[in-house]
Structures are given as C-alpha cells and as structure tokens.
Amino acid sequence: TAPVIAIDGPSASGKGTVAALVAARLGFHYLDSGSLYRLLALFAQRHNIGWDDEPGLAAAASGLPVEFADGAVWLENNDASAAIRSEEIGIGASKVGALPAVRAALLQRQRDFCQLPGLVTDGRDMGSVVFPAAALKVFLTASAEERADRRYKQLIGKGDSANLPRILQDIIDRDARDAARPVAPLRQEPDAFLLDTTELTIDQAVAQVLRWFEE
Ligand code: C5P
Known part of the structure; x- marks a missing residue:
C-alpha cells in the first residue's frame, strides 16, 4: 500500500x-481534507441544506460532486477554488465537520486518495x-x-x-x-x-x- x-x-x-x-x-498525491468540509458547506448553502441538517448533509456528502483537477477544485463542474476560501464557508465547514454522520460519510472518500x-x-x-x-x-x-x-x-x-x-x-x-x-x-x-x-x-x-x- x-x-x-x-x-x-x-x-x-x-x-x-x-x-x-x-x-x-x-x-x-496531495489531499487538503479541509477542502472537502468546505465544499460540503458550500454545496449545502447552494442547495438549501442547513448546516445543522445531519441526515441531509450526510446524504449530500456521500455523493458530493467534486473533482480535483488542473490545480483547482470543481463543484458540480464549476471552479469553486475561491468560493470555498471565504470566512463564512470556513465557519460552515467547522459546523458541518462537527456532525458524526458527515465525518463518517467523508471517510472513504478521503481514504480513496491513498494511491501510489x-x-x-x-x-x-x-x-x-x-x-x-x-x-x-x-x-x-x-x-x-x-x-x-x-x-x-x-x-x-x-x-x-x-x-x-x-x-x-x-x-x-x-x-x-x-x-x-x-x-x-x-x-x-x-x-x-x-x-x-x-x-x-x-x-x-x-x-x-x-x-x-x-x-
Ligand atoms: O483546514 P481548514 O481551515 O480548511 O478546515 C476548515 C474546517 O473544517 C476546520 O475548522 C475544521 O472544523 C474542519 N475540518 C475537520 N476535519 C478535517 C479538516 C477540516 O473537521 N480533517
């Protein structure tokens, strides 16, 4: 491995x-794991999922349409590199990251980055x-x-x-x-x-x- x-x-x-x-x-390879929490907070904001809606966020997290390519991070095929860096989304990330079901849903996604x-x-x-x-x-x-x-x-x-x-x-x-x-x-x-x-x-x-x- x-x-x-x-x-x-x-x-x-x-x-x-x-x-x-x-x-x-x-x-x-490089994984900025905080970006996943930030992307989830941004996705939730765009889709009217509350930052305290644990089941809704967990469901969104398992199918989160993100891609890391060309030095940028893409959410639903749009460059979200700048949008995830705002202070507001940082606060959202720390809120969604406090929910156990969200962390569980993101676990395998993170492990998938472990490649030769x-x-x-x-x-x-x-x-x-x-x-x-x-x-x-x-x-x-x-x-x-x-x-x-x-x-x-x-x-x-x-x-x-x-x-x-x-x-x-x-x-x-x-x-x-x-x-x-x-x-x-x-x-x-x-x-x-x-x-x-x-x-x-x-x-x-x-x-x-x-x-x-x-x-
Ligand atoms: O590292 P960064 O500032 O981008 O992370 C944003 C927020 O996401 C952190 O304040 C933290 O609450 C959460 N986070 C986390 N677990 C990680 C990475 C980030 O809970 N592995």
Missing part, C-alpha cells in the same frame, strides 16, 4: 502550504482517524499570534481589508471549538512529531518533514 504523510494542526498554521510542498517534492506512489494530506484527524497507520504523522502548529499575523499579511497581500485583533480572536475561538468538539477533536497524536513553525520559514518546515520521512 502507498505510504501516507499525515499533517494535522490548527487553522492558519501553514500546514496546507507545507503539505502541498512536501507532496510536490516527493511526487506524491504515496499521499501527503493535511487536516485535523488525518493521523488519528482517517490514516491511523500513516508512515509519518506531524502535528504542525505555531503560536496564535504568529498564525494571526500570517493570515493578516495574506489578506492585506490580496488587497483585502483586515483587522489583526479580530483575526487573532477568531483563531483563538476556532481552536477552542475544534479542540472541544466530541468528534475528532484537534489534538496531537502520541505518535506524531511536533513541528512548531512559529520561528521557522516554510522551507525549513518542509525540510524537517522530509528529514523525518526519510529517517
């Missing part, structure tokens, strides 16, 4: 950036639930202040307006919700390596993951 590198961690930690670069370096020559994936429960036998598990984090600062610069860089204290509070609140929920709470697995990127560049973080994998 194909080796898996599972990178979990809190929001805005940079785990997605690091995971995608590690995948590119190794020539592995290997997979790098990032999320909250990649090492604990989806790929418990992963060859390498990393818990990638950074201080809340550093994560808020990175998100702030990203928004400003895009020409959007941004309020640093508010971003910091949102990050603290989202961390608390993701850690406190009964299903798949965010936490470091006992067999995961801790990668605190507060003082690291992206290149240094990527190099560390590759070293652990090659050890």
